[in-house]
Amino acid sequence: MKYLSLLGLLLCLEAQAVQTINLSQVDVRKAHDEEVVRETKGEAPRFAIPNDVTVAPAAEKATWEKVGDTMVWKRRIVSKNSVSLNFGFETFNLPEGAKLEIYASDFSSHMRPFTSADNNKAQQLWTPVIMSDDVMIEVSVPANKMDQFALELTKINQGFRTFTQTTEKSGSCNVDVVCSEGNDWQDEINSVAVISTGGSTFCTGFMVNNTSNDKTPYFMTANHCRVGNSRAAASLVTYWNYQASTCGGSRNGRLAEFNTGAEFLAANAASDFTIVKLNQAPNPEWGVTYAGWDRSGENAQMAVAIHHPATDEKAISFENDPTTATLYLKEEEVANATHVRVTDWDVGTTEPGSSGSPLFNQDHRVIGQLHGGYASCTSQTSDWYGRIFVSWEGAGTSSTRLKDHLDSAGTGDMFVDTIR
Secondary structure, eight states, X not given: OHHHHHHHHHHHHHHHHSOEEEOOOOOHHHHHHHHHHHHHTTOOOBSEEEEEEEEOGGGOGGGOEEETTEEEEEEEEEOTTOSEEEEEXXXXXXXXXXXXXXXXXXXXXXXXXXXXXXXXXXXXXXXXXXXXSEEEEEEEEEGGGGGGOEEEEEEEEEESSOTTOSSSOOOTTOOBTTSGGGGGGHHHHTTEEEEEETTTEEEEEEEBOOTTOSOOOEEEEEGGGSOOXXXXXXXXXXXXXXXXXXXXXXXXXXXXXEEEOEEEEEEETTTTEXXXXXXXXXXXXXXXXXXXXXXXXXXXXXXXXXXXXXXXXOEEEEEOSOOEEESTTOOSXXXXXXXXXXXXXXXXXXOTTOXXXXXXXXXXXXXXXXXXXXXXXTBOOOEEEEEHHHHTTTTSSGGGOSHHHHTTTOOOOSEEOOBO
């Protein structure tokens, strides 16, 4: 016990010796009130408050320490009572042998190190959340490669609610994907991720297959989830396999399996879709699948939604009746329908945070992604999904339609199946 106490003291003294950025405490009540307004506007819900900063380590020559052949830089971030913190580096380029580490100042939590393998075309890095309100950012660079190093911290995001929070969670009618209802849908379940964008908003999205079945890391979500341009796509973080370990059990989903960053490909507001290409394919060890789709435009005989309600662990919902094709938030079937309407959910529901999630037909193929609706645990009402049928041609250009990306070979296939 004495040794542990001494270690804690040494860690505390080290943290105190590092330059610190102290953020103002988040007004949680105000933040939640603002979310009510955002929800009425159909905007992507937030889990964190963004703060603009300018921290460029390379310009702070006096704050670096030489340790052997390595230059080391540290900065402490303190945001009292925040649920989590995450960071946006809008300049990011690490030379070989360098690493960026982010960990709780008391070493209670950490994320994997970032290295030159994380360099990307956008030259940005947006991190996953770390469950701490006192965090250390540490950079190590080989001394002879400092001229190749470029890093600028531009966003610090203070979490006021987040994935492991025990309050303000989803409704009790939601069904965990590990329950028996999900047994026949495991391949589809594994394609779905909870996502963050800009370090402050959250939605759901999914990996999507293409006619070449080549596992190109295409990822789809809703246009209103704010991934609809190159800068926003660079800030995308996808969390895989965030789900409860037992049906109806503890909310114990893990956030360790993630991808960060993507290249924007196409989006269209009419059917509310966005498709991007992840900077890296998900690690094969995570078991992520690539969802199949059906662009025929035919109504489904039944439908299944797989989603993350209110940043909660992954859930599954069932509509046992046929879907219809309508305009957004309308009930009448029309020839120019942009959306698939789910009349009401027979099992489960959807909630804020479910936006962008896939709707599967009876053949286990995606026919749309969630735009919005009125459904909840207390309201047996409708939801609307942007139609793959409409998104296929979009507005007629490569940057507004799916066709160029999901069928680049020009096969004309009407559907593909989910692949592992």
